[in-house]
Amino acid sequence: MPASLASGLIPYALGVSDEGVNVSGPAGPPEPAHWAGTAPLRLVAPDGTPVGDTDVGLSPEQLRDLLRRMIVARRLDSECIALQRQGELTVYPGFEGQEAAQIGSALALGPDDFVFPTFRELAAAMVRGVDAVQYLHYHRGTWHGGPYDPRATGFGPICIPIATQIAHAVGHALGQKLDALDACTLAYFGDGATSEGDFHEAANMAGVFGVPLVLFCQNNGWAISVPATQQTAGEIWRRAQGYGFPGVRVDGNDVLAVYAATRDAVARAREGEGPTLIEALTYRIGAHSTADDAGRYRDDHEVDAARAFDPIGRYRTWLLSEGHADQGFVTACEQEADAFAMEVRAGVIATAAPPVEWMFDWTFAAPTEAFQRMRDEALGE
């Protein structure tokens, strides 16, 4: 570990230079605008060519699993959008294009670690073992937060208020530190969240308390209609320096780089070296949600150009060219993804509205008599 890193005072960019490079080269499509500036950690180029040490300590089976999970997640995402169009889900926020950022980071965590997500981390949730149908109860409108067990899965409830979950992660990590656990907490958030006061308060407190925390920003370029370039004039990963801990910029569409950066941050956290801020550069291919029409504010050409940086195509090319998998494996993954999507569809459609008494059952651990009277009134008892 370099001394500068241990001190936490010098930004940690995993040895990459400060001068931006357009890795796709002059002939390739332009990178998304918010990727400008410091070159991110990148192990596999957008065309699938290795450009760094791709030996991140994963076995061939684990490497194949990364692709399998990304294919399954994307297929489910498209199924969810279809379910919303068919009236089976309420508003649904898609994550197409962010599979590598979510799966690469979530797979770097251990079973004792804990995640506080936003509302767009279905792919990460599945890595943590959250049941997809239970997760989708949220978007079906049958429960808030999600009915899965956060403690059993190490995955907190879905969080819609922007950046508030980061403070929860600080508290959870503080609890882990006080219990001297060999574990850490990871908070997901987006580029827009870094403009919220709660991001600042949480990051600052994390630095002061020295808690085992990974602050994982998926900078997907868009906060509904506001581009990341209008969200902040600086580079998000650099904020870490002001809070006294390392920051990393990583190509969020390079699943191996995301995994490596998160693994390192997790190791630092567990070793008692405090928080790390990771800015994962990715791109929101879809609209903010099914209730949003991105055509009102975003040029389709920008989306087409961003597809050249797609995380799945890139990784598949690399995996096949390295001989870790063949086309038969890819086909099997796609078949599994179709079957899984159908299974989840059936589960979602079978999810009924909860009984009315559930409105009252968990508001208080120790409900008062007055509260019980209101409950009885509502239930006609």
Place this chain on the structure above:
Amino acid sequence: MSEQAPASDVREWTLSGALNQALRDSLAEDPRLLVFGEDVGRSGGVFRVTDGLQAEFGPDRVFDTPISEAGIAGTAVGLAFAGWRSVIEFEFDAFSYPALEQVIDHVAKMRERVRGRVDLPITIRIPSFGGIRGKEHHGESPETYYVHTAGLKVVVPSSALDGYTLLRHAIADPDPVVILEPKARYWSKETGVLGDGPGIGVGRVLRDGDDAAIVTYGAMVATCLEAAESLAGDGVHARVVDLRSLSPLDDGLLATCAMETGRIIVVHEAPRTLGMAAEVATRVMELAFDHLQAPVGRVTGYDVPYPPASLEARYRPSVERIRTAVLQAVNY
């Protein structure tokens, strides 16, 4: 909570000192209880409520935070997920507002969102209300915001001994409890033994009387007792009810008072519109309309920003205003 109540002798307590003792006893009982906020550690709190606790229990369990009210509340939520119990302090009433998003969206709702798999044993201490010739933003009455938020319990002590009881109940409660501590009463004294007492949701009658019932809480309790004493000189016997718990309200006590006196006057220093008096008046009508002999009266702050120190005596309910309201009800 009661088993561990200190068997101390009868002695004189200030509200600040009694609250301090409640924190000390709770910290001693529960090794997973944490106390944190701005200036609560080294300095012992701007009102000395946490005085000496860091020295006694260590900086891991009693600690200062950056000036980050939302961060403090959010941290308490995360600690609950990790199995810790928290007492957090917002230094003054108006400075609790930066944390409203965390309190309303998460502290209050989280247990329901996770179907009870995580309890939120969080006590939020807020030095509140006026009467100390404070600067602006140091004299507000934020109770309606919290009472209107489903998932919270809200209590207000009016005296030293009851401050101990209410804070101990708040900390022991598995649900989030907001305790609004009347700054104007921190140095008021009461003699007795600290211990168990009525829990959250239970009010108390501090003075008997059958002509009318004055319903109040916090620092106004002392003012109402003074008014009742004065009215007794005129032959009007007013009961004084200390609500103690604003959410939930003690409906049974309100009903009894309405039935036995027929006249209810609600007193608080919060602005009038949608203040606690609005809720109490409605409940009294629902519970005992046929027993009322006069409209429910209310003596409150005005619907204006809390005034500067030199005017606060004209803003907060006075003995004279309370007397007038009671006499109007009696002569209705």
